[in-house]
Amino acid sequence: MVRDELDLIVRSSLGLRWSALGPFLGLHLGGGPVGYRGLVAPGVPDEEHPVMLRDKVVQLVEDTYGLNRYGHFTTTRDDRQRAVLDALAGLPLPEPCNN
Structure with a gap:
């Protein structure tokens, strides 16, 4: 089922990374x-x-995390x-309802 596959993709990628x-x-x-x-990627500006x-967002992220700690951050990411x-x-997911 597409819904289950999409949930698995998000849980296994963005959900996992963002929670860590x-x-x-x-x-x-x-x-x-x-x-x-x-x-x-730089692109053509639009509204x-x-x-x-x-x-501004790129600069804020770079100011916050820097550019010289990639190895440290990847190790921290992996550990977390x-x-x-x-x-x-071993924890089961709740059963979806069939509405």
Whole structure:
């Protein structure tokens, strides 16, 4: 069932990462060693994605997490994700209702 597959995908990826790190550090690591800037592709500004806002968010993330701690943060991410997985191991998910 598509719903179950989608839930599994989110639980196994973004849900796991965000529970361990939060969205901004998770996305910062998603950009690789160059950080969030490497994840957010520069594009043509429009009303929905103004360049000034994008650049401000990138700068705030870089100011918060820096660019020289990638190895430290990936180790921390891995340790915290393992802790989340260990804590959830063997716990069943609630049964969905069939409405």
